[in-house]
Amino acid sequence: MSPQNTSGLPPELARGLAARLRDAAAAADRLADFAFAEAGDPPPGALEGGEEGAVGLDFARRALHAATEATNAAILHAAAAGPEGGVALAELQERAGLPRLAVLERVHELLQLGLVARDLPADTVCATPAGAALDALVADLGADVAAWLAARRRGA
Numbered sequence: 835m836s837p838q839n840t841s842g843l844p845p846e847l848a849r850g851l852a853a854r855l856r857d858a859a860a861a862a863d864r865l866a867d868f869a870f871a872e873a874g875d876p877p878p879g880a881l882e883g884g885e886e887g888a889v890g891l892d893f894a895r896r897a898l899h900a901a902t903e904a905t906n907a908a909i910l911h912a913a914a915a916g917p918e919g920g921v922a923l924a925e926l927q928e929r930a931g932l933p934r935l936a937v938l939e940r941v942h943e944l945l946q947l948g949l950v951a952r953d954l955p956a957d958t959v960c961a962t963p964a965g966a967a968l969d970a971l972v973a974d975l976g977a978d979v980a981a982w983l984a985a986r987r988r989g990a
Contacts, residue, residue: 844971850964854948855881855893897947901968905930906940913950913961914969920951920958 841848862880881889900906912921912929927937941959944950949965952958961969 844967846963847967847971850948850962850967851893851897852890854964855889893947897949897964897968900943900947901949901965902972905932906944907969907972909937909940909959910944910949910961910965910969911973913944913959914966916960918960919956920953920960923957923959926959 859879859881866880901910908929909926912926923934923937923941926941927934930937930940932940941950941952944965945952948962949968950959950961953960
């Protein structure tokens with residue numbers, strides 16, 4: 835059963851971020867099972883019942899923060915607007931005006947949040963559905979702000 839989308843936000847955004855958190859929780863649980871296999875009682879799971887709200891809010895804030903930082907936003911936008919196979923890392927370097935390692939670190943931050951995917955053999959980066967939805971949401975908000983500002987300047 836899918837939860838209702840009551841926020842009016844693109845469903846790909848919440849679904850994509852939740853999938854990333856689900857994968858992170860499962861990986862943390864597997865690591866804990868491995869690390870504490872001989873220590874007796876396993877530690878509690880990475881996500882306990884009732885923590886979804888706090889974890890979801892924290893993750894949404896982290897994703898918004900990372901996606902709206904100027905250089906990360908340019909990388910995410912290029913990845914969302916790029917060709918289906920992704921944008922070459924060299925092009926992202928050029929757009930960001932940063933060395934390869936600096937761009938890689940930023941790509942990895944966006945990757946960790948589930949906003950982009952990286953094709954290592956092709957050396958490309960593309961936006962995930964959640965990343966593309968977040969990029970579009972920020973662009974739409976910017977356009978709405980600009981429209982309100984323009985209307986106010988005209989005296990409307």
